Structure formats: structure tokens, C-alpha cells
Amino acid sequence: MATLRVPEEVPAPTRDSERLRKAFQEWGTVEEGVICVLGHRNANQRRKIRETYQQLYNESLIGRLHYELSGDFRNAVILWTMDPHKRDAKLANEALKKKKKSVHHLQVIVEIACASSPHHLMAVRQAYSSFFDCSLEEDIAYNVPLPLRKLLLGLVSSYRYDRELVDANAADSEAAVLHDAIKKKQLVQDSVVWILSTRNTFQLKATFECYKQKYGNPIDQDIKNCGTTDLESILIMVICCIDTPEKHFAEVIRKSVFGLGTDEDSLTRAIVTRAEIDMMKIRREYFNMYKTSLESAVIDDTSGDYKKFLVTLLVG
């Protein structure tokens, strides 16, 4: 359900590297070359191109892209060219280094912890630790204020079982634990954090469904009724990222283009991180939710090479 379109016969990494090198050297061809080559290669192919480019020309492809490009286009292309786990480690670190850590900044951490595979999350933690001289959870423990700290720490430390295995009794009893915590407005009590950070996503979907059946409202609705602080917002986001990640990312994109101005960082992040995962589902969800196409929203709100690049990732 990715939207990335890779040609049927993928050129050898050497050929792609030569094409990029040529584009860098000839005036006015950089942007087109970059979009044509990198915009149509999957993560594994991009990694091979990076390695081959380095060997052939003894220079870093990402360094060269940084030098040749600029603005939002550069940012998008570089995030796309990086290894996905290194890219996410970088995004998480940028969020944690912000002076004021709003929900808006911290959402990338929720996405990595709740809308990625357990294996990916582990690779992000390894990359984080090797780049930033401390662990991801250390940076959360000492940079994020309570009560968000507790929730995010639990979530990023998780390594969920990754196959579909649901225990209906556990779903029932844990829906009751969640309901009790919401009723008492104790949203980050230990049991809530443990349920959300140790259970596999299939189990959690069953728990949320069970919650709705037993108590009438969807769980996110009941959390919304608890208050409007950052904690409720992040918790609703956690549930959405686990339950229907396509909906979360449709909302991120909507908010980034809606109204005056564009939030390019969020738009880039959502498209770059999901183009190879579930962008087709996100497009469908976007249309269902907003009765307009995601592509046209992006086309209307962006311009130039940045627009061309995002559209390439969106529609192939």
C-alpha cells in the first residue's frame, strides 16, 4: 500500500550514481535528476546508491545533496535519502532539542513508537544512541516534562510482539482498566502505560473495540472529555497511531496545509516517512475525511521542485 513507484527494471546503483553525479555537474539539471532517480527508488535501493556513490566519487551523497539543494526541497530529499531508522532518530532528536516541546513537536516520537514496526523502533533507538551520545529514552527522561515524560518513556521502550495474537479476555479486562483510569482522570497511571506500551497492536485494537462496546463511547472521545492539556492530546494521538495510523497521518497532512501558510516540516515528515508504508491508505482516508484529494491539497499548497518531489512520492 505504498505509493512509491519503482521502475520495473531498476538501473544498477552505479548507473544511478553516475546519473546523479552528472546532474550535479551540469547546470540546471540537479533537481530533475534527483527527483527522477531518488524519487523512484525504495529504501534498500537508495542505500545501495548512497554506498556506491561514496565508493565511486569518495564523497557523501547526502553531503552533496546538502550542498546542491536548498529550502524545503533539500530537507525533503535528504530525509528521503537517509536510512529510515537514522532519519527517524534525527527527527526525534530535533524534537527533543526544541526549547519548548509542544505536542506538535513531540508527535514524531509518538509516530515512531506507535505507528512503526517494533523492529524499526529498535533500529531507531540504536541509531539514536550511536549518533547523539545518549539513549533516546535518556533524552526523553531528562528533557520532556511530566506527565508526558512517563507516557513517552514507556512507549519508546516498547518492543511489541509483532504477529496477530489476540487474547479476548485480556482485551476485556484491560478495557476496564483503561475505563477506570479515564473515569478517575489518572491517565498515566502505571497500568495504562503498561497496557499501551507492552501489548501488541492487534491486541490493543481489540481492547479499544471492546472499550467502545462496553462503555458506549470510543476511547479517544472519553479521553477528550478528561481535559484539553497536552497529555490528553498526546494520548489520543497514541491511540490513533496504534489503531488507525492512516487517519493520524491524514490529519497531520490536513493540518499542515489547511488555512493560511503551510507547515512544511510536518508535511514533509508525513509524506517522506509513509510513502513506502501506507500512503495509499492515507490518501483514501484523506479523501473520506475531507472530501478532497490529498494530492490536490499538496499541489495547491506547495510549489517548485518541492511540490514536484512530494507529488512524485505521492502518486509515483
Added chain:
Amino acid sequence: MATLRVPEEVPAPTRDSERLRKAFQEWGTVEEGVICVLGHRNANQRRKIRETYQQLYNESLIGRLHYELSGDFRNAVILWTMDPHKRDAKLANEALKKKKKSVHHLQVIVEIACASSPHHLMAVRQAYSSFFDCSLEEDIAYNVPLPLRKLLLGLVSSYRYDRELVDANAADSEAAVLHDAIKKKQLVQDSVVWILSTRNTFQLKATFECYKQKYGNPIDQDIKNCGTTDLESILIMVICCIDTPEKHFAEVIRKSVFGLGTDEDSLTRAIVTRAEIDMMKIRREYFNMYKTSLESAVIDDTSGDYKKFLVTLLVG
């Protein structure tokens, strides 16, 4: 500082596999063959032998060992022959499946979380998840009673930064946090769990040292004065495994052989899991603590092939 002795010229895995196969087929040579070959190969070499044996004879080496050997010798040889992360996943699972989970059983989880490398812990979690249909932390969250649950969950979810980087100010302020929690007997308050499960081991050693300087007693002594429940025992073990793992394992071995009878499971675990890591340090520590040699303690308390195998791992 391992005690494992590998020959200068290591035979090819094919040669080792043939030797094992021959030992299995000739009456009365199994035990000697197993000790001579497997007892002198490191984890990587044992993995290659397992793979080669499987290819050559279309049977699992571990399955065959299970069939050919028996008792404590079999248990020790099989744990030794397994991949270290799979072995530890198995040991953790056995501990969590016990009906009554005493400190004695849970200590293996503390050892994996606090006396292993962050990379090893991650590999154990991956192995656990692929063998046992749920994650290690899920089994802890739903099988270990409070308050141990909270502490162990934090510890096994950690992925500590693995290089030596110490922040003296953090050591000072976190020693104060720990002291305050101990004074109030709130040993598993969130801040304690976060410090013990997110900080790197070098940082924690500095914090414990700082604690001693500022408050007069070693931190484990002050914890001991809080009470004698499982929580204090496990917490003291956590601190020992982080600060001086060689001391922890010397104690495990001492307890397993001291007095009447032997606790073979603990003895095997300590020797098999540390022979390639820090057994030389453990031997020195044992001698310092008990004024007798670890080897002679093992020799006095064990017999037969089991003794021969442990001594091989202990002295090469």
C-alpha cells in the same frame, strides 16, 4: 577477561562437526568429545559448528545433544551451545513461567538487563518475542507482582548508551534523588526506575560513588536498611549487577555451592553465561571475598562430566 580457552589453530567447523558426529556414534566417547570440542570454542565458533552440523547431517546439534546427554551435564552443554541471546531468552522465560516467582528465580532477568551489553539485551528481547508468542516485557507486566513488576519492566526495556560518558552534575543530582527516595522508602518511584533504567552504566557507577561520598553509606547498605522484602533484595542485586557484576556472580556461585547440596541451575547459569565475558574477574573476586578458589569450590561440589565441563569453562 574470559576464561574460555580456544586453541591457537581452530579446526574448521566441518572438522568439529565430524568429530562430534563420531563421538555420538561410538560408544562411551560422547562426553569427552563434547567437552573437547564445544568446551573450547567461542560463541561465534559454536554457531558455525551448529550450522555446519545441521547441513552435514540434516539434524539439529542441540537436539542430538539432548538425546545423547542427561542431567546437569546436558543442561550445561545445551545452554553453552545455544546462541547467547537465545539462551538468555530461554532462561528468562523459564523464570517467568515458575508459579512462584521468587527473587532467586527473577535474578536471571536482572542479570540480563543490568549485567549484559545493551546490544545483547535487545537481541534477547527479539529472541524472546520470536520464541514465546509475546514480548519479554509483556510477560513481566502480566506475571510478576508489584512492586517488582515496575522495576523489572523499566530495566528490561532499557537500551543504555554504551560508551563511557559521565555527567558529574547529573551524578550529583541523581544521587540526591535516590537518597531522597530511600529516605522515604519509596524505592520504585518513577524517578528511581528512570535513573536505573535509562542511564549508562558508567554514569550510574559515578552516581553510586557520589551517593557514598555525600551520604556516608554505600547505596546498597542504605537500601538494606529499608527492609527485607523481595524489592530490597532485587534492588541491591540491580545495583551490584551494574556496579560490580563480578561480585554478583561470585555471590551467585558461592550461594550455589555453600552448605549442603548444590544449586546446579544457578551454578550452571553463572558459569555458562560469564565464561566468555568476565570469568577471570569473577574468579579473582571470589578469592577476595571467600579466601578460597572458585575452581576448588566447583570441584568439591560437582562430579563426573558435569564437573569436567564446568572446570573446562572455568580454567580453559
